[in-house]
Amino acid sequence: MHQHDGKFEILSKRVMAPGTTRLEVKAPRVARKARAGQFVMVRVDERGERIPLTIAERHPDKGTIAIVFQALGFSTRQMADLEVGQSFKDVLGPLGQPTDVRRCGRVVCVAGGLGIAFMYPEIVAFAEAGNDITSILGARSKDLLFYVEEIEALSTHVHIATDDGSLGHHGLVTEILAGLLEKGEHFDYCIATGPIPMMRAAVELTKRYDLPTLVSLDPIMVDGTGMCGACRVTVGGEVKFACVDGPDFDGRLVDFDELANRKRAFVEEEERCRLEETADRLEKEREAEQSGDATSR
Amino acid sequence: MAEETTTNRKAKREPRNPLPRRPPKERANDFAEVALGFDVKAALAEARRCLQCKRPTCIEGCPVGIDIPGFIKAVEEERFEDAVSVLKDRNNLPGICGRVCPQETQCEKACVLGKRQEPVAIGALERFVADWERDNIESRPQPNQGHDAPKVAVIGSGPGGLTAAADLARCGYRVTIFESLHAPGGVLRYGIPPFRLPRDILDREVDYVKSLGVQIETNVLVGKTLTLQELMEEEGYEAVFIATGAGLPWFLGIPGENLSGVYSANEFLTRINLMQAYRFPQYRTPIRVGKKTVVIGGGNTAMDSARCALRMGSQSAILYRRTRAEMPARAEEAENALAEGVELRELTVPVRVLGDEKGRVRALQCQRAKLGEPDASGRRRPLPIEGSEFDVEADTVVIAVSQSPNPLLPSTEPRLELGKDGRLIVNPETNETSIPGVFAGGDIANDAGTVIAAMGDGKVAARAIDQHLRKKHGLGPSPH
Ligand SMILES: Cc1cc2nc3c(=O)[nH]c(=O)nc-3n(C[C@H](O)[C@H](O)[C@H](O)COP(=O)(O)OP(=O)(O)OC[C@H]3O[C@@H](n4cnc5c(N)ncnc54)[C@H](O)[C@@H]3O)c2cc1C
Numbered sequence: 001m002h003q004h005d006g007k008f009e010i011l012s013k014r015v016m017a018p019g020t021t022r023l024e025v026k027a028p029r030v031a032r033k034a035r036a037g038q039f040v041m042v043r044v045d046e047r048g049e050r051i052p053l054t055i056a057e058r059h060p061d062k063g064t065i066a067i068v069f070q071a072l073g074f075s076t077r078q079m080a081d082l083e084v085g086q087s088f089k090d091v092l093g094p095l096g097q098p099t100d101v102r103r104c105g106r107v108v109c110v111a112g113g114l115g116i117a118f119m120y121p122e123i124v125a126f127a128e129a130g131n132d133i134t135s136i137l138g139a140r141s142k143d144l145l146f147y148v149e150e151i152e153a154l155s156t157h158v159h160i161a162t163d164d165g166s167l168g169h170h171g172l173v174t175e176i177l178a179g180l181l182e183k184g185e186h187f188d189y190c191i192a193t194g195p196i197p198m199m200r201a202a203v204e205l206t207k208r209y210d211l212p213t214l215v216s217l218d219p220i221m222v223d224g225t226g227m228c229g230a231c232r233v234t235v236g237g238e239v240k241f242a243c244v245d246g247p248d249f250d251g252r253l254v255d256f257d258e259l260a261n262r263k264r265a266f267v268e269e270e271e272r273c274r275l276e277e278t279a280d281r282l283e284k285e286r287e288a289e290q291s292g293d294a295t296s297r
Numbered sequence: 298m299a300e301e302t303t304t305n306r307k308a309k310r311e312p313r314n315p316l317p318r319r320p321p322k323e324r325a326n327d328f329a330e331v332a333l334g335f336d337v338k339a340a341l342a343e344a345r346r347c348l349q350c351k352r353p354t355c356i357e358g359c360p361v362g363i364d365i366p367g368f369i370k371a372v373e374e375e376r377f378e379d380a381v382s383v384l385k386d387r388n389n390l391p392g393i394c395g396r397v398c399p400q401e402t403q404c405e406k407a408c409v410l411g412k413r414q415e416p417v418a419i420g421a422l423e424r425f426v427a428d429w430e431r432d433n434i435e436s437r438p439q440p441n442q443g444h445d446a447p448k449v450a451v452i453g454s455g456p457g458g459l460t461a462a463a464d465l466a467r468c469g470y471r472v473t474i475f476e477s478l479h480a481p482g483g484v485l486r487y488g489i490p491p492f493r494l495p496r497d498i499l500d501r502e503v504d505y506v507k508s509l510g511v512q513i514e515t516n517v518l519v520g521k522t523l524t525l526q527e528l529m530e531e532e533g534y535e536a537v538f539i540a541t542g543a544g545l546p547w548f549l550g551i552p553g554e555n556l557s558g559v560y561s562a563n564e565f566l567t568r569i570n571l572m573q574a575y576r577f578p579q580y581r582t583p584i585r586v587g588k589k590t591v592v593i594g595g596g597n598t599a600m601d602s603a604r605c606a607l608r609m610g611s612q613s614a615i616l617y618r619r620t621r622a623e624m625p626a627r628a629e630e631a632e633n634a635l636a637e638g639v640e641l642r643e644l645t646v647p648v649r650v651l652g653d654e655k656g657r658v659r660a661l662q663c664q665r666a667k668l669g670e671p672d673a674s675g676r677r678r679p680l681p682i683e684g685s686e687f688d689v690e691a692d693t694v695v696i697a698v699s700q701s702p703n704p705l706l707p708s709t710e711p712r713l714e715l716g717k718d719g720r721l722i723v724n725p726e727t728n729e730t731s732i733p734g735v736f737a738g739g740d741i742a743n744d745a746g747t748v749i750a751a752m753g754d755g756k757v758a759a760r761a762i763d764q765h766l767r768k769k770h771g772l773g774p775s776p777h
């Protein structure tokens with residue numbers, strides 16, 4: 001089913017955390033142009049959805065980019081099954097506006113869960129620009145954290161929070177942020193990436209301290225080039241297309257309620273696709289068993 | 298004029314042969330083609346209706362100037378292969394044009410027969426010839442480029458880009474089309490549904506363009522993946538044709554428009570046509586179409602959206618602020634839509650989208666309108682009637698009011714001069730933009746908004762590019 005024409009070949013694969021996979025993909029043109037904050041649209045095969053994914057790493061010398069994703073639904077699970085040597089059918093990018101990376105002084109980077117994949121390239125870019133980085137990383141449990149060593153190497157301080165208390169603060173990343181701000185730590189800029197409630201909580205907090213805060217939005221997308229409007233978000237009362245005007249926006253201006261609502265648009269269909277997939281797999285396994293060469297997947 | 302036509306022809310007064318279509322009840326349930334096309338008998342009969350005018354006005358009505366009486370004569374004499382050659386001399390994509398051209402405002406409008414009775418069914422004949430070729434002639438690769446021929450880049454693989462690329466390849470240039478989506482065709486692929494333009498027809502026409510030696514590189518968004526400047530300065534393209542279309546969807550700017558269940562027509566059609574959501578979950582892109590779909594608009598896009606909604610099992614209504622007489626849609630498609638059961642609510646202006654407690658659409662609040670004086674487009678302006686508000690129940694809303702030129706590429710190249718409407722300004726003779734060697738056409742540069750106008754631009758630009766490059770390389774005038 002997967003193509004082997006080598007165009008968007010997978011050159012390395014690493015499981016970053018249970019359910020979270022990093023793939024390094026050959027895409028020289030994308031690698032050359034990509035900047036922090038940008039993303040690609042990928043398709044696994046001829047029947048696949050177009051899936052937006054942050055460009056977590058770029059390696060222009062090798063002509064590769066890396067993407068990190070959580071196997072949530074059908075497409076991301078299908079991607080998690082790809083192996084080195086197989087190829088994506090399509091990779092389009094880099095898309096979206098690059099983050100406006102400036103030297104602003106002390107930057108606090110708050111990332112929850114998969115938000116760490118969005119955050120890592122930002123930290124790389126803001127550190128390269130000469131900023132002092134404080135990182136606050138969170139996940140449900142310590143096993144689910146990733147890029148921690150890389151981020152430690154780029155940050156002056158790293159704080160960890162886990163929902164189950166298995167590492168660092170037992171609680172939310174925003175609680176750590178609140179603590180730092182209350183203590184009177186001064187930051188010049190904040191970046192918050194992660195689930196909507198987390199970004200919303202971060203912004204509510206930083207508003208009180210007049211701390212400019214960048215968030216990275218992940219609305220539903222179809223083309224990723226400004227042609228469909230599926231990704232529209234309201235920012236400062238204006239309708240923006242996240243794929244061309246974003247995906248980074250000033251968090252203080254984002255209408256998170258609307259975003260959360262629009263992201264739920266296809267929940268039932270996603271569920272159906274997943275059920276279908278399960279049925280498919282069972283069917284395949286049964287066939288394989290019958291033909292006597294059952295291989296467990 | 299009739300006086301100028303050959304008079305020794307029989308059977309002039311026979312009525313026009315209708316294009317056979319599948320019954321509305323049957324076709325409204327699937328995505329297979331609605332029109333069936335002429336059989337040989339009907340084609341011959343229709344070809345005989347043509348007067349073979351000495352001064353064929355029909356040709357002036359065709360933006361690419363097909364020798365219409367020429368190809369019809371070949372059909373009449375059952376020289377179908379010759380008919381193919383006549384068509385392909387001017388039109389690289391006849392199977393598409395025969396299906397989607399608004400003939401009633403173009404070639405057929407200009408047909409002299411139309412003055413006394415019904416015009417010759419030129420579109421249906423064109424389609425017949427193209428389909429005959431598909432069924433009877435095996436296409437062979439016929440590249441014509443030397444290894445060191447100049448390179449030309451075409452940006453966008455809609456009808457404008459495909460046409461320019463084909464013509465340039467025939468002139469011997471090495472042509473690459475860069476397309477941002479994963480499949481070529483532009484609106485032909487993502488907008489026009491398969492029941493109007495079956496995908497095997499589109500694929501076949503694209504393959505024909507490739508057979509001339511044209512390379513198509515998908516997944517390249519010029520402006521992001523590569524810039525125009527890099528194409529010319531680093532990748533060695535000596536001329537560029539921009540045909541990036543009018544892909545920017547308009548919204549109405551009314552409250553509630555971002556509720557879930559409200560789509561732009563582009564999103565709705567892209568999910569269904571490009572991503573094949575009508576085959577979900579075998580194809581993985583979902584779409585949610587409820588029980589009551591309301592489409593806002595009156596053009597081809599609105600018709601296509603409404604007919605797709607029907608086929609997805611929904612009731613389907615079109616809200617249009619003027620009346621049917623002013624609808625810009627191709628007449629045949631409006632007729633097809635209504636026959637299939639799409640409801641048309643004329644003189645209705647939406648003012649607000651109403652949602653339920655879950656943030657999903659439940660209705661559209663509308664106002665009634667009456668027609669006033671004609672506006673700039675020459676159509677009578679709709680005037681909303683105060684106090685006439687009423688609700689139209691809807692769980693899916695598709696906004697199909699208009700599109701404007703795709704701003705992405707121009708926004709990354711400040712040297713490209715833009716008009717007020719966001720269109721690239723081009724020299725009308727050559728389609729050259731403000732950057733020498735860079736040409737543009739189709740919906741990014743003109744407001745005709747038809748497949749054939751985009752193709753016409755592609756032809757003009759290809760000729761101008763050929764001249765530009767001949768001059769640059771000190772070659773003589775083109776033999777073409
Ligand atoms: C600009 C941008 C960058 C992104 N970068 C990354 C990335 O680097 N890594 C990554 O894993 N994901 C990223 N995403 C999100 C990713 O595109 C979706 O998770 C993916 O489309 C899900 O596809 P699926 O078919 O596997 O799941 P689906 O079947 O579509 O969904 C599975 C489950 O995930 C939920 N879901 C769907 N979409 C999202 C979403 N956008 N965010 C969170 N949950 C969602 C659904 O509600 C459902 O419960 C990004 C999104 C955008 C817009």
Ligand SMILES: Cc1cc2nc3c(=O)[nH]c(=O)nc-3n(C[C@H](O)[C@H](O)[C@H](O)COP(=O)(O)OP(=O)(O)OC[C@H]3O[C@@H](n4cnc5c(N)ncnc54)[C@H](O)[C@@H]3O)c2cc1C
Binds near residue numbers: 455456482599627748
């Ligand atoms: C739903 C619908 C129905 C229609 N029905 C009819 C009809 O029946 N008859 C008719 O005559 N006309 C019809 N039209 C209008 C007609 O389709 C368009 O006028 C025509 O397709 C314009 O052709 P084009 O070559 O300018 O570009 P398009 O067909 O718009 O193609 C542009 C292509 O460029 C690509 N692109 C854009 N930007 C970039 C970039 N930066 N880099 C690379 N690629 C890029 C796009 O992805 C797209 O594939 C319809 C339009 C729509 C939307």
Ligand code: SF4
Binds near residue numbers: 360394395398405
């Ligand atoms: S290309 Fe279109 S306008 Fe020209 S003859 Fe054919 S149908 Fe008519």
Ligand code: SF4
Binds near residue numbers: 346353365366407409
């Ligand atoms: S198509 Fe009409 S105008 Fe053209 S030659 Fe025939 S009769 Fe005359």
Ligand code: FES
Binds near residue numbers: 223224226228
């Ligand atoms: S994803 Fe289509 S416009 Fe943004």
